[in-house]
Amino acid sequence: MVTGTKGNMSVKSLIFVKSALVAALVASASAVCAQEQVGQATLIRTAVTGVSGPLAVKSPVFRDERISTSKSGLGEFMFADGTKFAVGGNSSVVIDRFVYDSSKTFNQLTLNAARGSFRWISGKSKSEAYQIVTPAGVIGVRGTRLDIFVGPGGITSVVLLEGGAQFCTSDGCKDLRRRCDVVVATPGGGVSDAAPVNRNIYQEVGTDQAFPFLSGRQQLSNGFYGFASGSCGLSASSGQRTERSGAQRPERPNNVPASD
Numbered sequence: 001m002v003t004g005t006k007g008n009m010s011v012k013s014l015i016f017v018k019s020a021l022v023a024a025l026v027a028s029a030s031a032v033c034a035q036e037q038v039g040q041a042t043l044i045r046t047a048v049t050g051v052s053g054p055l056a057v058k059s060p061v062f063r064d065e066r067i068s069t070s071k072s073g074l075g076e077f078m079f080a081d082g083t084k085f086a087v088g089g090n091s092s093v094v095i096d097r098f099v100y101d102s103s104k105t106f107n108q109l110t111l112n113a114a115r116g117s118f119r120w121i122s123g124k125s126k127s128e129a130y131q132i133v134t135p136a137g138v139i140g141v142r143g144t145r146l147d148i149f150v151g152p153g154g155i156t157s158v159v160l161l162e163g164g165a166q167f168c169t170s171d172g173c174k175d176l177r178r179r180c181d182v183v184v185a186t187p188g189g190g191v192s193d194a195a196p197v198n199r200n201i202y203q204e205v206g207t208d209q210a211f212p213f214l215s216g217r218q219q220l221s222n223g224f225y226g227f228a229s230g231s232c233g234l235s236a237s238s239g240q241r242t243e244r245s246g247a248q249r250p251e252r253p254n255n256v257p258a259s260d
Contacts, residue, residue: 079106141163145161151210215231
């Protein structure tokens, strides 16, 4: 009798385990199906992680996924509409939301850049579909190549490389129309007028680690350089020439203290 009881309990336990396993598999499959892929990694160096762990070349990236890099990490990504996005060292960005239209372009693609260095190259979608949210404001992309740096305390700076862009805060918007123009903004503060960038930008944003793709500290693949290539005077080799050029520093927002 005891043996039979144990046997009956074992069968019931086995049925329960199988049922639980099937339920888990169904739930897992549903979760995978619910993930919306927005693009994939095209280059990974050192350490780049996503929601499920380390990323590799051809790893898919999904809506709501946070992409983070190590101090020397570098990730390059291609979105479904041909948009290219590079993430430099010690950076964090979330693919916040996107909406496809019927032709595999985006009605909306929004990224939330929390910290670090980024390069953006617009794809085939309408320019008004793109939006990059930073701690200091929102970047409206107008068919563009641009570099973005989000530094200590959320101070944010944007250098235009090609096309046009607009940076908006609660105090208003500033347009970027000329190659190598820069704006600087702080959370809760204003945004500076666009002006030619020079090496004083490192003092403005509080670190010389800003804009590593322009300075040459990190090298991108060829697909991230267009006809408007160059360093905008931020490479180490152009430092003395830039300082002697007399280029004006971009005007600071009122609440950004002068650097020592």
